[in-house]
Amino acid sequence: MTRTILITGGAGFIGSNFVHHWCKTYPGDRVIVLDALTYAGNLDNLKDLNAHPNYRFVEGNIGDRPLLDHLLASEQIDTLAHLAAESHVDRSILAPDTFIQTNINGTFTLLEAFRHHWVTQNTPTHYRFLHVSTDEVYGSLDHDDPPFSETTPYAPNSPYSASKAGSDHLVRAYYHTYQLPTLITNCSNNYGPYQFPEKLIPLICLNILLGKPLPIYGDGQNVRDWLYVLDHCSALDRVIHQGTPGETYNIGGNNEVKNLDLVQMICQIMDELAPSLPVRPSQQLITFVKDRPGHDRRYAINAHKIASQLHWTPSVTLEEGLRATVEWYLDHPHWWQPLGAYIGLAE
Template sequence: MRRLLVTGGAGFIGSNFVYFWKKKCPADLVVVLDALTYAGNIANLDAMKNVPGFEFVHGDILDTKLVERIFTDQGIDTLVHFAAESHVDRSIHGPDAFVRTNVTGTLSLLNAAKAAWLDRGSGIPHRFHHVSTDEVYGTLGPDDPPFSEETPYAPNSPYAASKAGSDHLVRAFHKTYGLVTTTSNCSNNYGPFQFPEKLIPLCIANILDGKSLPVYGDGRQIRDWLYVDDHNRGIELILEKGQAGETYNIGGSNECMNIEIVRLICDLTDLRFRERASLSEKFPKALPAAGRASRELISHVRDRAGHDQRYAIDARKIKTALGYHPKESFEAGIQKTVDWYLDHENWWRALMDTLCFSKT
């Protein structure tokens, strides 16, 4: 039986991981630590309230003493570190918060883990798993091979630079102190509970409100899309079989241009309106409620500063070494995602007023 501390467990990927793990391992203890900043939403964990072996702690990863107490009081043997500032636009406008959370916050956790697992000589077999991003590798040209674990780091945004810094700290604590660590660098996630400033949920929400769908530049930026529970399957394999000190890239092998994603979401939403008459009453401002195409809402806006053109993940290492394979096709995953947002208006509606950015 594991005793996990999940940082950022009220966020998008973190909350999905909590549900995924408790379903797979109901006897394990899962403690969530989350500061509940703008992207941390306690409502994401509503279904966990009365689940045995689940606890929530409202706190900041920068509070090293608090983290140490959780380690000691709960006998934590596994830390899964999701907590991060993650929106590139926000990092361009305010990089300090990204360095504070992503770099200094990760250092705080590493110090707490080292104190609990190494300095006090507890002897507990342990694992510090750090969740990172493919953006640390920079950008790819149209014909470049996908990012592998050997690709040199070349971050192009303050967000990516802060995540690169945290990756290096995790590596250093393994090499210097012997802390048992692993790192995963994932491609773009999508699915339920994603904060509606990100491309896919923002497009869905704007379509349903009849608002424009601003697309950066020509929209031909390419991303590799990964359904969130396929990401969690990869983390599970790393925790179970991953080698200490190793990095594993987790990708969905679904390269697609942003403009194609937006068009697909438009078409899927239009199809759902034709299939479900009740949607026209529920979302009267949506163009398909009046028989019009959601694609009419697409508009092109000035490109983001330093916008990376292409990300793609080479996931051969995790597939070969750990037997990983994504289970969700992009076609099925995006349909599930659109349906989830159609059926959870109260969830995303409560968050829309907190948005500082409206571009995709």
């Protein structure tokens, strides 16, 4: 069955990778991308698709209900993949109102528009509303705690994670109240091509190339589970096609590593692949900075449910994914150099 899919936030990091994945995997499907093109949205992420006959880009905000109603009806959307979000924790600490507006109010507007469209079409059973969320809604783990599962109580610790938790609850409520065919995924930290340079891995890669300090919060012992973005896209694909409406699926990379160890791995790969670095060895650039407020100590995902029920597991090791990511940034200076004003922000 072919689908007509609306992908929100499709010019962002995960969104653009997902758009590429869908267009390549299902060339016969109609793909509509909606993005407000805020600072992290970049049309260069999608320029390779401009000649694709079934691809259309629309600049607009997920809070614009008339626009949503028009798109859903005129394009006869049957699948909505909601990836639009404000996602940088530091920014949420400085300006939480934007996160509430986009992540909670925007998700509510999408749900209402999609529900109206679904009812207008006589509630077809193949329609899907996928809400892409984060493991940060579960809070922080101690060193010996078991990983987050789908039944872990929510305990968000930043305005960002609280806004995503609120949107998760709305999506869940729309399934239980209206039987809207929703799906929720909670993923671990993503990395890979097209990631905006305020995030840790691209920041480290680009600062090494520029000979700038490599900022690490606190003592560098915070632990994250890292998921290669193309693995994440394949998991979202699997959830849309095989997931059970009303269910939540955790998506992890099975790659827990301390921030300091991660940065050292990137330094080693960079030293190997980039012989003309301004500072070698690049580990000399590591600089510890004041920890951020409410910095969660450890995230870890138990992805047993998606593995056992949908038969999905990540295909890329952390070493393989980091090497591919470093190579991408080395090969795409034309992509990241215009973003130079943002390079140097902390994780």
